[in-house]
Amino acid sequence: MARPALRIDAVLVQAVIAGALSFAHLHDLAAAAGQTGWKAWAYPVSVDLLLVAAWRRLRADGPSRLAWCWFLIALVASLGANIATAGLLDLDDVPAWLSILVAAWPALAFMGGTLLAHTPADPAPTPPALSDPTPDIPPDDTQPEPVTAAEPEPAPDPPAAPATEQTSAPPTAAPVPAALVEHARKVADDHHARTGRRIDPDTLRARLGVPPHLADAIAAQLTRPEGSHT
Structure with missing residues (x-):
């Protein structure tokens, strides 16, 4: 299996270049301020470590005043060295206040690193517990019992209609064609x-495909003897 080709990350290369230049500028400024030998090389390491520690604190615990304060202090120290060594400051004649700041940096960086490492993160405020908007009301035995609605009295039955002497005449049978009766008789x-059984009206209606009233009329015709239908 072939090994994957080494890919060069442009961001990583840019970070290495920027770190090397910033490291050199801090070294030159510390050496110009009187910190010679290995001490001049220790200053850039101290500034970069404080910057990284503050950034990790911001990433791990979220934004806080402590982390932002020391991040800005380290960033100002790094940017200040870059600007000072760009020709705006005579490195052969460093002012006294700058030498004092460079000499005081180790104690300042140690205090910042200690606070970042051992100061606990601010706990997130817990929301107040929601109280029950409906307070508990103790039962009161003196409260009146609920009144139930009285059942309505049944309405009296309407008077029966007087019986008529004349009864309605039975409906007249629908006229049935003789040919349809003959076909129904064959069916x-x-x-x-x-x-072995007589055909019922429902089966006759289904076989002939006629409406129910016409099937009843045909069934009545079939019960008569053959030749007596009209």
Whole structure:
């Protein structure tokens, strides 16, 4: 299996270049301020470590005044060295106040690193517990019992309609064509021959495909002897 080709990250290369230049500028400024030998090399390491520690605190615990304060202090120290060594400051004649700041930096960086490492993060404020808007009301035995609605009295039955002497005449049967009756009789005979039973109106209606009232009229015609239908 072939090993993947080494990919060069442009951001990482830029970070290495920026770190090397900033490291050199801090070294030059510390050496110009009187910190010679290994001490001049220790100053850039101290500034970069404080910057990284503050940034990690911001990433791990979220924004806080402590982390932002020491992050800005380290950033100002790094940017100040870059600007000072850009020709704005005579490194052969460093002012006294700058030498004092460079000499005081180790104690300042140690205090900042200690606070970042051992100061606990501010706990997030817990929201207040929501109180029950409906207070508990103790039962009161003196409260009146609920009044139930009285059942309505049944309405009296309406008076019965007087019986009429004349009864309604039965509905007249629908006229049935003779040809349809003959066809229905053949269907009924065939049904009786196959099943041994007389055909009922529902089966007759389904076989003939006629409406129910017409099927009843045809069934009435079939009960009459053959030749007596009109």
